[in-house]
Amino acid sequence: MEASFSLPTGLTKAQSYEQFLTDYRLLLEGETDLVAVLANTAAALREAFGFFWVGFYLVQDKQWLSLGPFQGSVACSRIRHGRGVCGTAWAEERTILVPDVDAFPGHIACSSLSRSEIVIPLKDHYGHIRGVLDIDSDRLNSFDSDDQEGLESVVRALCQHFYE
Secondary structure, eight states: OOOOOOOOTTOOHHHHHHHHHHHHHHHHTTOOOHHHHHHHHHHHHHHHHOOSEEEEEEEOSSSEEEEEEEESSOOOSEEETTSHHHHHHHHHTSOEEESOGGGSTTOOOSOTTOOEEEEEEEEOTTSOEEEEEEEEESSTTOOOHHHHHHHHHHHHHHHHHHHO
8 A cells, every 4th residue: 555645735734634634544444553553653744744753652561661663763762651751741641742852851862853842642542541652853843732733633543543
């Protein structure tokens, strides 16, 4: 299957996420392999929005997130619960949007080129965190409420497909 997630020009950011979500649901349809979907999700998000780094960290045990499928440069392999943006989003069970990673207390710098970040928890139908979607930009202030809403919709679709 050859899929393209190139978005048409002239769309607002919110419209771009709506279009992405429509195409993304087709990618999920009938797929039962979580790793394959996570890998394609990272690739599709990077292709569609040009993000610097896109990937998943998955809960390994009560203390650690382990690197899952991603697109971008080499990343941290493990992140402790409550540490950095990913570990904090996991511990606080909420999306965290960071306009300037240098201003985030305890930021873990996997790449010195990363300047802003958004992390969205993946929750199962019981509300348990199964992992996080981590997206980095090489520019300051790259993410806003449109990104948060759009990416949370993508994560909801993913979680509904696999965890409900």
